[in-house]
Amino acid sequence: MKDGQRFIDGLQRALRAEFEHDPLVMILGEDVAVGGPFGVTSGLVDEFGEGRVMNTPISEESIMGVAIGAAAAGRRPIIEIMFIDFLTLAMNQLVNHAAKLRYMSGGQLSIPMVIRVQQGAEGGWGSQHSQSLESWFLHVPGLKVYTASNSIDAESMMRAAIQDDDPVMFLEHRGLYFSNDNLILNKIEDPEKARIVRDGCDLTVVSYSRMTRECLNAAAQLAEEGIEAEIIDLRSLQPLDLDTIIESIKKTFRVMIVHEAVMVGGVGAEIAAQIQNLAFDWLDAPVTRVGAPFAPVPASPILEKAYIPNSALILEAARSLVGD
């Protein structure tokens, strides 16, 4: 594996660049001064000091509040929540203050902060260290939600998130941290624009984060069967780049949405509703969704494997969609 092309390398380059670029940038969270469990913040404290790289107690609600209070006073804090499962403890501050202070103050306040959150199922860590909860945050006006599937986007989108004047949730899939891209990708300047990672004319597959990789695997198999899938990596979930999705549907007439999160009430539900509103007449088949079953993430490796949507499941759904 070539060094520098891993997802984590992109994140680290972004953090270092923004710390150098803007002295108002700081990071706080549990264990960030010692690198955190995955080493994303390794070395930052040596370079930038404890004043900007702050280890905190295990007090999720209040450290979220601390970040908001620092942002309200002009800093650009990044808060690391070690697992999205722990973000539940900080929902009060995130939803009631970070998301709403600009609005409730009539534009007097802005909260330029990034909420870095690691999430996803990998390695059998069980129900409280593996969830994918992104759909909750799409429902909260005032928040932005970014994901990345590769190191190029991890770097450029993290830099954009830090420079953004509004709170941005940056969701990092733990299964991606140490993976090599194996993709040749251009840099897309606008973090809120979706990326077409594979061109195709037979169906549109909308995905994000690690599932983009599974979709690409499935697409390779589909191509052997004579089916060309166009794969869209959403990158930003809030706001959604619906234009790119609709444009693709007008070419393929069929669409499926794939995510690792539980299918019920997921991001796919919102996208499906938007599609039928914007492109009903262009559809040759109902919108298809692929997601996890309606169950917590299991611990057993066999059960976890059965739980996470994989390329076989995507293939099956794609064949059925095209055969419709």
Added chain:
Amino acid sequence: MYLIRYFEERVIELCHTKELEGLVHVGIGQEGVATGIALSLKDCDYLYGTHRSHGHFLAGGTDPKLLMAELAGKDTGLCRGRGGSMHIVDIPNRLMTATGIVGGTISLALGTAIAKRDEGAVVAVYFGDGASNTGSFHECLNMASLWKLPVIMVCENNGYAEFTPMSAHTVVENISDHGKPYGIPATIINGNDVLAVLNAANDAVKRAREGDGPTLIECLTYRLRGHYVGDPEGYRGAQEVSEWREKDPIRVFSKFATSKKFIREEVMLEIRSSAQRAVDEATEFMRASPWPDGTRVADFVYGPSS
């Protein structure tokens, strides 16, 4: 104190005539705390409020006209009508935000202290006796002490968490007892004595500015009106309220000031009539102000660059 009192009495009247709507909490009887704390702070300092913060803001310099317009939901209000009584913000006066979440601003104050301590700023934050039972209060005592932050933690102990008396919700005798385990100097004072509040606040501000960290000040006070405008107040007796009426901070201070002759009667009268005028002007301003444009309801969700 007169300005706050007259303002909030007017707010109650306007709620009754439906010129003001929404959930409104007044702090009549608690003006001594708001005034004493505000007098201890400088222009470079910051303040965070609670859901009962009209007084905190007026004492901190908020224009009564803009506040009244905000309470009415007018476009000229502090927050263009997006905030309302519980969510007022006045950035030109460094009054960072009130909040509808009990105990919600304590951690925000810590963050602002981190951001601004190098500039010599102190951050004051209010919370009530009820908020002392939130987890975040204890998390914040720990962090404020750990990082020696220039924060003044002001507990307005008015004896009730909404409708429940302190004896039924808190096991410690005094809220200030929570300071010691966290290594935070804590003091308990008569919050209805504005000069006692000012003295305690001055000490706390001095410590904070000299880099000696946070102070917890418990101010014993009482809200003479209900938890919210319209509260039937079935949870407390008339006797208790009338006893506290005798300890009204405005009455206590006025008596003291005029008897000691450091404020002359006619000056006191002038203070009262100018406060009344300011409230009248605020009411007229609110009435004459336009409503916000309904088509702009989603303005201010994101910044202009989004």
